[in-house]
Amino acid sequence: MSTTEAGVPAITLTEAELDRYVTHAPTRGLLAGPGLPTDTDLLTFSPLRTHGLRTLADAADGPFRVADELRDRLVIGELLNPAGMARESILLDGGTGELTTAYLFDPSRPRPFAPSLAMLLRFAAVTEELAGLRGRFASLAGRYGPETAAEATRRLLSLFQEGAAGEVPPYWKAAALIRPLALVAGPGTASGLTLDVPARLLDQEFGQGRVVRFEEVDFPATLTHEPTRRFLSETGLPEEAVLFHTDTDVPLPTLREYVTEECADTYAWGELPAHADHLIRLGRLTEGNSLLIDGRTGAVLTFSEPEAALHPLNTDVSTLAFTLWLLHHERTIDEHLGNELTTAAYDQLAAAMLHTLSSVDPTATAPGTDWHYWTDLFQDEAGGLL
Template sequence: MSTMNIAVPAITLTDDQLDPYVTHAATRGWLTGHGLPGASGLFTFEGLRDRGLRTVADSAGAAVSPELRDQLVIGALRAPGAVDAGSILLDGATGAVATTSFLPGHPELMDRAPLAPSLCTLVSFATAADELAGLRGRFASFAGRSGPKAAAEASRKLLEVFEEGTDGELSPFWRMTALIRPLSLVPVPGAASGLALELPGRLLDQEFGQGAVWRFEEVDFPPTLTHGPTRRFLRETGLPESGPLFQLDTDAPLPTLREHHAQDDAEDGVELPLRADQLIRLGYLAEDHSLVVDGETGAVLTFSEPEATLTPLNTDLSTLAFTLWLLHREKALDGALSHALTTEAYDQLATTMLQTLATIDPTAVSLPPTDWHYWTEAFQDEAGGAL
């Protein structure tokens, strides 16, 4: 995690800019005084600098519901790449803050979800989350610490901050932030192993079950798998055998992508990418994608069978394993909360997961020139059931 704290001027508005939209006295005082963060890991309010205040009706047209029409659009949730993570709304009469997603072509279906009772609370919570991300302020003691225990302790501390500010009536977004964002503390970055992360011992076994993690043997590796750290990871740490979106090939030695498509039961007529002999097929992902690792560099990619396209998936096997672990952990947390995370604010959950994953492996959420990335699309696909 970055420990840099670059000061960016707060965004403030004048009384004239607030008229006639904001009548709530405390909110007017906050916007003309403290203002909104010029830089925040969770939100962006930069639109206020350029456009000032505007209503939902100004942005979406007259077809929006009466209760949304006069709400003020003041910012948006941050998300990696070009992901539309939702807008932040301010009630000018009460000072309450909510979120919504604009639905082009169907503004009448727009709804809002509570976020914070006031701008003061919103900024306070965002500051706490930024302190966790930068391991500073109230979370400075976590610098140099890692592992499940450190993550659990940071989660409890962040949850206490949020619950104290709302008398325990926490919106789903802040509960997700407290439960999921600290999970980025679990692995150790910059590992001496030659991979991007050092995962705690037996992390995958404890999460998926002792018999559900597959470790390969030397005889399973084709000659073109020459990347030593990748071979070692597959032997010693291994990968989960299966999950909602993936399945490992464990019935035979790992084939190259070319060998896989040369087999009788493989799909015919697929145009293979260059260096198909150096790409080792580990298994498959949902929607007809092969999960492959570059035998020379250790980079993890996905090969779309229908479109014959090769796309970066993760930096290496260590970050792939963390991605699969994070998905499984989220489902366990959601189950413990009677599936409140996925049913109450799925879009916000997807954004929180992408933000968390981005702090560990930017490759896992970065959008290539095609504006498409497997994990990014999978997390946002509510119907697909990834989360």
């Protein structure tokens, strides 16, 4: 095996190394010739460089028996999932050149991934073009909104269908349907927030009359962050979304007011944060979790009532609105597909959702964020958030 440094590092194998394992001629030619990149934005072939060619039977380390028809699949790489998620391995059929994915701790359920290595590299390349709005997606640069996101999905899905005879594997279908949704809202230039959320985007998604817009009388004096006040007044938030319910019955309370008036008898409260009067409760998430805004900065946080603990949630109300829209829209998409994504590839869908959210709001990966509500729930397949 050799690694070359010609622009992008490539992993190549010798004919002798391939002889035992790979008989598919085009695959042999690629591995012995141009080779594979060590990493792309989506996946890594570094296990191939570290371990060389090895069969699934040799690599699997879990309690599950590897089926006879899978034992000779070759472990050549991994999917680069967001931090905290288990990495799924990329498996090569040395006789046909086809690619599947499976977890080494449970390799009994391989999933289709790509018809060939060449096509896999093409799929990864066009997905990276979307992320950078270059190449076949360059004409979308500087454009935002639902129509732009839909056009990006059409282009990406068409490119995948061309290479997969119309049968797009779940991983790439999730990429085509979810990753372009980051284009729904553009950078915040007019709003003073992270995103400029399109007018009526929430109304179109949640329905007329189901989006709450607050009035000045609803705001406590400590909500001094003007872009936040303007967003809540003009754009608003859904009254009810996935796991989120907005406070609409009374003016928005500060955290201190909420604890004192609503749940003083529920928990044995310790000392509240020093800036509790500047934390405004917008509503509730799952039971025992409040959603707060820092009235001075506009930062959005969760407050765990049982633990009296604060955690970052979103950069501001614009990215909160995008997150709630994203969750609702994903459900609409999957229902249209007959729940194909959540049943066939929940973990791959969760990875696409986390990537899309982090591309517009890096809160989950920011220094000092040791726990993140959305990340934790996206990964909870048993809880069925998606």
